[in-house]
Amino acid sequence: xxxxxxxxxxxxxxxxxxxxxxxxxxxxxLMLALTWAGAHERFAAYLGLFSLLTxxxxxxxxxxxxxxxxxxxxxxxSCAYLLDGILVIGLKTAFDFPRPPASxxxxxxxxxxxxxxxxxxxxxxxxxxxxVAAVFWPLTGVALRCVLALFVIGVCVSRPYLGFHxxxxxxxxxxxxxxxxxxxxxxxxTRMPSPHA
Numbered sequence: 001x002x003x004x005x006x007x008x009x010x011x012x013x014x015x016x017x018x019x020x021x022x023x024x025x026x027x028x029x030l031m032l033a034l035t036w037a038g039a040h041e042r043f044a045a046y047l048g049l050f051s052l053l054t055x056x057x058x059x060x061x062x063x064x065x066x067x068x069x070x071x072x073x074x075x076x077x078s079c080a081y082l083l084d085g086i087l088v089i090g091l092k093t094a095f096d097f098p099r100p101p102a103s104x105x106x107x108x109x110x111x112x113x114x115x116x117x118x119x120x121x122x123x124x125x126x127x128x129x130x131x132v133a134a135v136f137w138p139l140t141g142v143a144l145r146c147v148l149a150l151f152v153i154g155v156c157v158s159r160p161y162l163g164f165h166x167x168x169x170x171x172x173x174x175x176x177x178x179x180x181x182x183x184x185x186x187x188x189x190t191r192m193p194s195p196h197a
Contacts, residue, residue: 006097006121006168015167016100019160020110028112031158038129038155043081046132050074069139072192076185077135081128083184084177088127091176092119100163111163122173123165129155130174134181 006012036042054070061067100109102117133148140148152174159165 008168012166012168013104016104016160017108019157019167020100020163023110023112023161027161031154031161032112034151034154034158035125035162035164037151038125038132038158040081040085040124040128043128047074047077047081050077068192072185072189073135073139076181076188077131079188080131080135080177080181080184084127084131084180087176087180088122088124088173091122092124095121097121097169100160100166109163113162113164116164120165121169122176123156123159123169124173125159126152126156126165126170126173127177131177131181134178135185138185 003009050070051074054067054074057064057067057070096118097120098118099116099120101111101115129152133152136148137145156170156174159170160167
């Protein structure tokens with residue numbers, strides 16, 4: 001099962017090497033910035049900005065459709081962060097897959113930063129980035145959706161590039177959180193009071 005779900009018949013390691021093989025200083029800096037932006041430690045900052053935006057719309061039009069959409073997204077974001085954290089930590093502990101420095105030869109690997117060796121699957125960074133994008137997606141137009149998609153792709157690419165995760169880790173992590181947000185939003189939308197109630 002692991003051979004085709006995670007190893008992809010060797011393609012998981014091959015794609016990792018393709019992403020990790022070539023480094024320049026400017027690309028290292030860009031990938032470090034992306035991985036910083038996709039860290040779950042940024043939750044409070046994103047929540048604060050999102051709360052201010054929601055408050056601004058609420059002050060202008062408390063019962064408006066845009067305000068209701070933002071309130072739903074804000075509640076979804078908060079609940080998804082908690083549930084996603086539980087899922088990611090639980091899966092990391094249950095599978096305990098080795099990270100690249102623990103399973104690959106050092107001469108074929110570049111790690112930018114302090115190497116990590118355990119709990120590779122799934123990627124918490126990719127999961128958080130996918131969650132942020134999925135929460136904001138319904139609120140945005142085409143241009144911002146492109147930015148959100150590039151944000152998720154950038155964070156997902158940054159993790160193998162920097163030597164911390166395999167591609168399967170980031171793919172599953174991002175998909176997990178997107179599906180979680182979709183399900184959670186559907187449940188929460190049915191619980192929101194009617195604007196005329």
